[in-house]
Amino acid sequence: MSFFNQKYQTLVPYTPGEQNATEEIIKLNTNENPYEPSQEVIKAAKKAAATLARYSDPTCKIIRKPLADYLGIKQDQIFIGNGSDDVLALLFQGFTEQGVVYPDISYGFYDVYRRFFQIPATIVPLDEQFQISLNDYVDTTGTIVLANPNAPTGQIISKDEIITFLKTYPNRLLIVDEAYADFGSESVAREVGNYPNLIVVGTFSKSRQLAGARLGFALANEAIINDLNRLKFSINPYSVNTMSLYCGVASLASQDYVDDCVQKIIATRTFLTTELTKLDFQVLPSSANFVFARHPKIDGERLYQKLRQAKIYVRWFNQERVANFIRISIGTQKEMVYFIEKIQQILQEEINDA
Numbered sequence: 001m002s003f004f005n006q007k008y009q010t011l012v013p014y015t016p017g018e019q020n021a022t023e024e025i026i027k028l029n030t031n032e033n034p035y036e037p038s039q040e041v042i043k044a045a046k047k048a049a050a051t052l053a054r055y056s057d058p059t060c061k062i063i064r065k066p067l068a069d070y071l072g073i074k075q076d077q078i079f080i081g082n083g084s085d086d087v088l089a090l091l092f093q094g095f096t097e098q099g100v101v102y103p104d105i106s107y108g109f110y111d112v113y114r115r116f117f118q119i120p121a122t123i124v125p126l127d128e129q130f131q132i133s134l135n136d137y138v139d140t141t142g143t144i145v146l147a148n149p150n151a152p153t154g155q156i157i158s159k160d161e162i163i164t165f166l167k168t169y170p171n172r173l174l175i176v177d178e179a180y181a182d183f184g185s186e187s188v189a190r191e192v193g194n195y196p197n198l199i200v201v202g203t204f205s206k207s208r209q210l211a212g213a214r215l216g217f218a219l220a221n222e223a224i225i226n227d228l229n230r231l232k233f234s235i236n237p238y239s240v241n242t243m244s245l246y247c248g249v250a251s252l253a254s255q256d257y258v259d260d261c262v263q264k265i266i267a268t269r270t271f272l273t274t275e276l277t278k279l280d281f282q283v284l285p286s287s288a289n290f291v292f293a294r295h296p297k298i299d300g301e302r303l304y305q306k307l308r309q310a311k312i313y314v315r316w317f318n319q320e321r322v323a324n325f326i327r328i329s330i331g332t333q334k335e336m337v338y339f340i341e342k343i344q345q346i347l348q349e350e351i352n353d354a
């Protein structure tokens with residue numbers, strides 16, 4: 001017999017990329033930042049450690065002020081959560097009365113959450129170029145959830161297209177997940193004061209080198225932020241720990257360092273895209289810290305396995321339309337040079353064998 005609630009017996013959880021990587025593995029599977037946090041962040045963690053006898057601040061005041069200044073919005077338009085996954089979970093739970101709508105190829109957690117919360121969903125296919133067109137969402141009902149840049153495709157929707165939609169359909173709630181915005185899309189963060197039907201979700205995990213700290217946020221008008229806090233304070237008010245808050249504040253204070261690392265990642269993304277294209281890969285144009293690519297002569301799963309044997313972890317999704325692609329997070333320049341060497345070897349072996 002099982003003591004587990006019946007309604008969860010068939011729950012399908014999210015499959016995270018492997019985190020057991022040792023020194024010798026090149027880890028390009030979870031879109032983390034390959035650079036370590038700034039020295040200021042490391043110092044801040046130590047300072048925070050000395051205060052851990054006390055509970056963390058459930059209102060997360062110390063970070064909302066500098067984050068508001070950085071984004072050019074008001075503190076009361078910011079909600080802080082334990083990673084943006086936590087924030088997305090609260091949004092799926094609390095803001096989807098009419099159902100949810102999202103692309104067939106997008107962040108895997110959208111599907112997991114809507115099943116977990118038993119929300120009716122409409123899945124809209126990306127177009128032939130694997131792009132999102134908001135026109136395809138006009139005749140649907142429910143809260144729209146889009147990642148911009150999208151994952152795992154890396155492609156973007158323009159700010160104009162988003163704003164036009166928000167203006168034209170003021171009764172449609174649009175959640176824009178900007179986990180990768182710092183790597184190349186136009187953020188709509190500053191628009192949350194202008195459009196009560198817009199929620200922007202962001203994270204310190206990708207561009208800010210704090211994936212392990214679990215720090216994410218939602219930006220929206222004050223009414224939505226109040227409702228999010230009502231949910232948070234009904235479940236786990238202390239969900240964001242003091243160490244992470246201090247580290248986040250220090251990250252915002254070391255903006256030059258963060259920007260430098262982002263620029264390096266963008267340069268390496270250009271290098272990787274060029275090299276893969278030379279090797280006959282189709283690489284979708286990426287505005288994120290990863291690329292999504294396929295080779296006409298090797299199956300995606302096979303390539304993923306071959307790379308794994310070479311101690312390089314990338315991500316492969318066993319999903320219709322994209323099963324021939326692999327998603328490669330952008331590592332350091334040195335890692336990507338090595339990655340290209342290995343890919344060349346694998347291609348030689350595989351294509352000669354065939």
Ligand SMILES: *Cc1c(COP(=O)(O)O)cnc(C)c1O
Binds near residue numbers: 082179202
């Ligand atoms: C990585 C990612 C997240 C989750 O980030 P956390 O803040 O680490 O929970 C959310 N959305 C997308 C599209 C992501 O790729």
